Amino acid sequence: MSxxxxxxxxxxxxxxxxxxxxxxxxxxxxxxxxxxHIQEDLKDELVLAxxxxxxxxxxxxxxxxxxxxxxxxxxxxxxxxxxxxxxYDRGTPVDPKKVKHREIDNVKPGGLGTFFIQEIMDAxxxxxxxxxxxxxxxxxxxx
Amino acid sequence: MSYxxxxxxxxxxxxxxxxxxxxxxxxxxxxxxxxxDSGKEVHLNLSQVQYMDSSGxxxxxxxxxxxxxxxxxxxxxxxxKSVLKVIMMAKLEQILNxx
Numbered sequence: 001m002s003x004x005x006x007x008x009x010x011x012x013x014x015x016x017x018x019x020x021x022x023x024x025x026x027x028x029x030x031x032x033x034x035x036x037h038i039q040e041d042l043k044d045e046l047v048l049a050x051x052x053x054x055x056x057x058x059x060x061x062x063x064x065x066x067x068x069x070x071x072x073x074x075x076x077x078x079x080x081x082x083x084x085x086x087x088y089d090r091g092t093p094v095d096p097k098k099v100k101h102r103e104i105d106n107v108k109p110g111g112l113g114t115f116f117i118q119e120i121m122d123a124x125x126x127x128x129x130x131x132x133x134x135x136x137x138x139x140x141x142x143x
Numbered sequence: 144m145s146y147x148x149x150x151x152x153x154x155x156x157x158x159x160x161x162x163x164x165x166x167x168x169x170x171x172x173x174x175x176x177x178x179x180d181s182g183k184e185v186h187l188n189l190s191q192v193q194y195m196d197s198s199g200x201x202x203x204x205x206x207x208x209x210x211x212x213x214x215x216x217x218x219x220x221x222x223x224k225s226v227l228k229v230i231m232m233a234k235l236e237q238i239l240n241x242x
Contacts, residue, residue, distance in 0.1 A: 019166040026162075026194070044225050051196055055165050104234050108208075109201035112233055116197055119232055
């Protein structure tokens with residue numbers, strides 16, 4: 001847990017649902033974390049977790065075939081030193097019970113994104129997506 | 144992502160530059176796999192790669208496994224601190240050949 005008191009802050013941005021947007025998601029996160037004065041190592045981890053969650057939307061919720069105008073929204077908020085990252089998308093509804101990473105000792109390509117997210121964040125929660133959204137993922141981390 | 148391939152004796156070195164994510168994994172494979180298939184020892188120089196996600200890690204695993212099938216090896220060189228952290232998070236530092 002950080003000894004720095006981070007200023008309360010909230011910011012959100014919409015991105016096209018495609019793999020080219022992942023870089024933009026990372027840039028957005030880094031800019032927000034700069035404003036929050038989050039230390040470098042933790043910032044790298046958080047950016048990875050957020051980018052993995054965004055990648056899951058592109059790859060799994062939309063199976064790499066979202067319409068060219070389809071959007072996903074990433075919202076980063078910090079309140080009382082608790083960081084919350086919310087994702088909103090209109091892809092295939094996610095069944096949280098089916099979201100699992102591969103066995104880490106069973107070395108093979110794939111299945112690591114969810115593992116990274118769980119390793120880095122304190123909590124991963126799928127909430128009901130309110131219209132017009134279908135999926136609403138919330139990642140939290142105490143700073 | 145940009146890349147450069149150099150050859151010296153029986154060693155081919157692939158220098159990758161940039162961020163390795165899902166958007167560039169196919170391009171990375173197109174560069175790395177033919178070099179592995181040539182049967183030479185492959186050095187993957189990652190000194191200019193400052194970010195790698197799970198898709199990039201998958202490319203490293205696939206490259207390692209492909210090299211084993213071809214009776215050669217992939218050695219990952221000069222890994223940046225940030226990428227090493229991701230490799231270690233995936234518990235692959237003992238599986239992949241890191242130098």
